[in-house]
Amino acid sequence: MRVYPDQISKHLTSLKQCYMVFGDDPWLCETTRSLILQKAKKQGFDETIQLTQENNFNWNELLEQWQTLSLFSSRRIIELTLPQAKPGTQGSAMLQSLLKSPNPDILLLIMGPKLALEQTKSKWFKVIDEAGVFIPCPTPEGTQFQRWINDRISHFKLQIESDAQKMLTGLYEGNLLAADQALQLLQLLNPTQPINSHQLEQYFEDQSRFSVFQLIDTLLYNQKKKALHILVQLKAEGVALPIILWSLFKELTILLQLKTAQEDKESLQPHWSQLRIWDKKKPAYQAALSRLKLSHIDNLLIKTSALEMKLKQQGNDDWVGVSHLCLLFDPEAHNHLAHIKM
Incomplete structure (x- = not known):
């Protein structure tokens, strides 16, 4: 059962056998973990065993903790951390086996980074999800x-x-x-x-954190002020300029293909699938396609290539040039600033 962090407290009145907390946001993961532990202790789970799947981790140790009676408490919490969110073949088999033999005196709390879609389709995940609760903890945007x-x-x-x-x-x-x-x-x-x-x-001072993917989204939606703010933060956080340029070039290449198809009166449906653009991301591309002309996209690609060439040949991290490039996702700015050389 999937439950989001803001709803989890409502689902802790009667505890499940297992809880899975996976995500990329440290605050959400830790807050969710603390809430589960707090509720569990109120219901008599007084002892906590912590296990981490590191190199040469022995999965029999989890089995022993599951089956062994505690000397200190009648009910225990087993915290199992999966640093890669992948239990592997042996771990997968072990987790499935344990859930087939429920132990009401054990609460299993599994934690790890954000799960990929294919991981949520694995057998071990489905078995635990059916017997317990999955709490995804991505950073809200x-x-x-x-x-x-x-x-x-x-x-x-x-x-x-x-x-x-x-x-x-x-x-x-x-x-x-x-x-x-x-x-x-x-x-x-x-x-x-x-x-x-x-x-x-x-x-306070500015402490926001952003990813390159968020920068791309703001550009597609023509949110110039926010895009420049994110760019400043990415620079301050030490994000390498080649990563940003690579992302820009990739997205502009996708836009070029979509815009060319649009100009040729083709349906975009096969292109969405071919380019692996999911439904959640389509509105951002559609916003850019409705705003930008083919000539705008061509020029953006040329200027991105020029910035990349300057970086490779001269070692010049031209953050001002990238800022200028971000503004050119606005057609009006493009018409007034496109003549400036990178």
């Missing part, structure tokens, strides 16, 4: 992050004005841990009075 931060504001009983809420979103999007710490600080500094953006400026 966009409106999901806004909803998360609004929930945390309510949790801390803060009065934050709309301009300050927007500033918090810009400051901390992608970094839930820093956002939660900031709200805790605000609760200490200003627990009862409304908080505006001017006060936030005095308290």
Whole structure:
């Protein structure tokens, strides 16, 4: 059964045999883990055994813990960490076997990084998912992050004005841990009075974290201000410029193929499948296709190649040039700035 982190507390009144917490967000994973442990201890699970699947991990150790009576507690929690989110052949067989022999005095908590789609189709996952609860913990983005931060504001009983809420979103999007710490600080500094953006400026500095994929999405949607903000953050975090240029070139090549098909009056359906563009990503490409001409995309590709060539031949990390390139995803800016050489 799949349950999202914001709903998990409602599902802990009667505990399942197993909980799986997988995701790329440290704050969500740890908060979810802590909540499960807290609820379990209230129901008599007083001892915790921690196992980690490292090199030469012996899966029989998990079997022994599952079958052995504790000297200290009648009920135990076994925390099993899968660093690669892959138990392997032996681990998969062991997990399936254990779940066929339920032990009401054991709660199994499995944790690891974000699962790929094919991993959720594996036998071990399906068996555990049927007997327990799967809590995916990806970092919320966009409106999901806004909803998360609004929930945390309510949790801390803060009065934050709309301009300050927007500033918090810009400051901390992608970094839930820093956002939660900031709200805790605000609760200490200003627990009862409304908080505006001017006060936030005095308290905090920018601690948002972004990925190259988020940069691409903002460009496809023509969110210039946010794109430049993400680019600054990526540079500050030490993301290599070749990675950004490679991503831009890849996405522009996809856009070129789609736009060419569109110009030729072809259906885009076979292209979506061929290019592995899933339904969630289609609106972003459609927004760019409706906005950009074929000549715009051609020019963007040329300028991306020029920046890459400058980097390879001269070792020049031209972040200003990449910023300029980001602006050219807007046709109006393209018409006024495209003549500038990279």
